Amino acid sequence: MNAATTTAKANAPSSAADTRQRMLHGPVLPTLMRLATPNVLGLFANTIVIGFDGYIVGRLGADALAGVAVVLPLAMLMLHMSAGGLGGSATAVVARAAGAGDDARAARLAWHALVLGLIASLLFTLVAASPLLYGAMGARGSALDQATRYAGVLFGGASAVWTVNVLAGVARGTGQMGAAALALIATTVMHLLLAPQLVFGLGPLPPLGVAGAAASTVTCSAVSALALLAWLSRRGAPARPLGVGWRLRRDDAREILRLALPSAINPILSNGSIALATAYVAGFGGLAMAGYGIAARLEYILVPIAFGIGGALTAMVATNLGAQQAARAKRITWTGAALVWAITGAIGLVAALWPYLWMAAFTRDAAVQAAGASYLRIVGGVYGFFGLGLALFFASQGAGRLTWPLVASAARLVVVAAGGWLATRLAGDQPQALYTVVGLSLLLMGLTLAIATHRSDWSTPGRSR
Template sequence: MTAAALAPSPATQRMLHGPVLPTLLRLATPNVLGLFANTIVIGFDGYIVGRLGADALAGVALVLPLAMLMLQMSAGSLGGSTTAVVARALGAGDAAEATRLAQHALLVGLAASLLFTLLAASPALYAAMGARGGVLAQAGSYASVLFAGASAVWSVNVLAGIARGTGGMAAAAGALVATTAMHLVLCPLLVFGAGPVPPLGVAGAALSTVTCNALAALGLLAWLSRGGQRVRMIGSPWRLQATVFRRVLALALPSSVNPFLSNGSIAVATAYVGGFGTLAVAAYGIAARPEYILVPIAFGVGSALTAMVATNIGARQPNAPSA
């Protein structure tokens, strides 16, 4: 039996025929819980790095807008677009097309991660933002590790978007919760060291982020490759097609404008504040974190709604099912 011949999954059936509000709440609840775990990481990292001193906090504050740009583009712009195209194909009953779209989206994410590795890891960028001395050293140490592992961040968020498109909100949320749980243990260990583990400082926080995201990505990839899955990442042939890339990018590129504008404005403001000294940058970095905490909660509901709407559009039933 081919992927296209499989019957709609229970999750797809609920999105197509279930009552709107209960179905939305059922999908959004694990999403919000999973993405709320991301907010814990944002605050926790600020606390851990803050214990290293003002230079460390200021250095990470300079990198934060680019780190959040990567997160929002991978999870929101490309991840959300992937949810939409996969859900729409499954709503139309074409699991083979959903798999092709998922595979191409993952490759787009890996290509985008390479851009971040090439452009955002260099200390020269943070020097151009006004970093000097110890602040520049800390920014360079954190960024070089974080963006060297950018592929892990992009992969886990695109794979989570694919899982949401299939209706697997719990799997996507579970990956985020597992990432957070691992990071809460690994981050302080790598930053401060213990026993045979040497203290790595801010580089340890970045290494923990990369490692935990990589492990979560492998878990999601395994989940999306099981037998009987409507979308199988491994076990289905990979045939690259320009038209499929264009379908993914047609949604992802316009969706990237807002993260660029919001994070770009914070980066400019951070560079401006840098003219007032290390403590000012460190304080601004602390103040900027609560703003980032609001985004994942809203995205939790939005991504569930994206999956529902796209599935119904794919099934050619734009009118809502029973209310």
């Protein structure tokens, strides 16, 4: 038993040190792929949950589906803020401290990220669980009741969601991508098994309806969060959140917030662009909306790829900048960005050339297929630049420079808002002009970030510039 314990203690820091050395000195593309693969798998698992919940709730009827649909934008905002915002920022600051060889500081930053996540979750509980909010968003009658029940449970347990995503970010910052991915995949598997039992009831368990779906999300996230916390806090781990005492330091919290606050703004801008585009498409009628809804689902495949590789980019860029290796950090950035551009671009090109392959997988209605194909023929060709922009956002997060990513996202929003308004008024009853505007907004976002990244000097410390 003593020998096994000694071996475990020796292997844990050795494995973390080996990963760090690969990030600092290993071949760029193989190392990036090794780190990104579990990330991509974990994020695809999250995508499965979104589709599964839609199926389960849909069996409860139209009011349940409508109620959850009203809550979904805020639920997705919480997911993006906790995983990409604070979680991604935790990855960046922990990786930079680890790259500098300061494991004690990495542990302190991990602890502060965890505390900030709990504070942010409390804000979501106070604001997003209120029925007044969903009434203001248009929910009425039974749909409002369903929205209130779902939101009350989901945001009442927001701390579980924030904690698991922040801890996954800490794990990525230390190069433990497998642990982060395993936590997300385990959460998904548990949810797939538990949610139907809570929604429809099983044996002595009464059916909870939409509240059951939310309760499953919270419960499974909490279990994974506790397991991940125990793993990260084990003796010999590189950044132990619970190994630094309970003291809070203003400087450590400020360092995280310098990245986390602008990182949290980015999904608001991105979701705003999507919401505006959806609203404009709705003005062209139900057929256009149905086709657009199916066609735009392709982005559910693109986003996990970009986010998965992007998470590895954040860790590798931050680790190398922490070790004063700015040139290598730039090389890693362009390697990862090119990889995401190639993969998402290839998927988009196939969709643009053969759009019915995608549309036929979801509907047999020829008119809906044609409406969605119109969108994919125009927008699919620039999906590579959408992926490029996402990848460069994560690299910029690792570099601590987020001004240009926010500028690029804001530019996308402005183009969709102004260009979409013109398109709906000048293009008659056909949405092709609007789709062109959407495509141009993605192209602008990707190119803006590419030019800004090329011209930026990463040899000086970044402070969210």
